[in-house]
Amino acid sequence: xxxxxxxxxxxxxxxxxxxxxxxxxxxxxxxxxxxxxxxxxxxxxxxxxxxxxxxxxxxxxxx
Numbered sequence: 001x002x003x004x005x006x007x008x009x010x011x012x013x014x015x016x017x018x019x020x021x022x023x024x025x026x027x028x029x030x031x032x033x034x035x036x037x038x039x040x041x042x043x044x045x046x047x048x049x050x051x052x053x054x055x056x057x058x059x060x061x062x063x
Contacts, residue, residue, distance in 0.1 A: 008051055012058065015044040019060050038063065 002010075018041045025034040041061060048055060 004051065008048070008053060011044055011047050011051070012053070015041070015048060016058065018044060022061055 018037055022034055022037045022041060025031075025037060041063070045055065045059070
C-alpha cells in the first residue's frame with residue numbers, strides 16, 4: 001500500500017498535468033475539452049485538500 005507521501009506526489013503530478021492541459025485548451029478555445037478537464041481538476045483539488053496539501057503555490061488555474 002502506498003504511503004501518504006507517495007499518494008500526494010502522484011496526485012500533485014496529475015494536478016499539474018491537468019492544469020497544463022487546461023491552459024492549452026483555454027488558449028485553443030476548446031471549451032468542451034476545458035470543461036471535461038475542469039471536472040478532473042476539481043476532483044484532484046478535492047483530494048489534495050483532504051490530504052492537507054496547501055495549493056497556494058501549485059494551483060495556477062485558481063477556479
